[in-house]
Amino acid sequence: MGKRIMIVDDSRAVAFQVSGMLEDTEYEVVACCQSGEDAIAEYEVIQPDLVTMDIIMPGMDGLETAHAILEEHPDAKIVMMSSLAYEDTLKEASEIGAKAFIYKPFDRKELLSTLDRVLSEN
């Protein structure tokens, strides 16, 4: 069975793009959530190997959502994705416990290398 990925992004476009990039790889997209609230609930059920998390979302943003998931599941592997990459945002993501940050737009190679790296870490 492939490594199980959950995508959290209010944009259906990102879920489509990430899913497409992960086709024919060792990764399997097991859930796509369009809000932070859905992601927290879905994480409990699915327990994915890794979560890709948008930052700007209506309602709970990605940083709040990542924080909530990591409080309950300190071993969760979360990769933040955003077109905004201020130093304070990167710092906050790192302090919360996010494992990596991908700056949009990204390509397949960049996505796969980030997932490989994060999932190979203990």
Add this chain to the structure above:
Amino acid sequence: METVVSWEELESMFSKTFQEVTHRVGGIRLRQQETIPDGEVYTVSITFDRGVHSRLCLIADKSMFIRLTQYMMRREDVTPQDVEDFSKEYFNVVCGHIASKLFQTTKIASRFGIPDFCVGRCQPENYREHIVLNYSGDQSEGVQLIHLLPMETATGEWAGLRADQTPSPK
């Protein structure tokens, strides 16, 4: 801290970033020209609501948005919902890069909301045009990027950023 940014610097930053991201994300090359989009157009816009308070609107021929979506989805057959979703995501990336460039110049961290999409030319009330840039896509699509400021900042104060908001006489 007061930061002065010239109108020309802002215009150049908007234009360069917009063209670069449009090519990278949507595969479309834009060249500046004074043609205003007409006919069937769509609008996608974003409000900057922290740091710099303003709004950025992209108005372009429907054909440009369809081509952009086809490129991003890597397929010819796209639905109106695809066009809306992918145009919003593309503009989200454009605005993220513009906010990052603005931060490099001003050290003001701007935040923006969720993109709006509408059929037709949709410009919000209570805003005035600050920078208007016109382009032609490489298949002759009309494209217009408009930076709007709230009416109440007409004296030039712009949420901490003090900018020369009018072009210098040529």
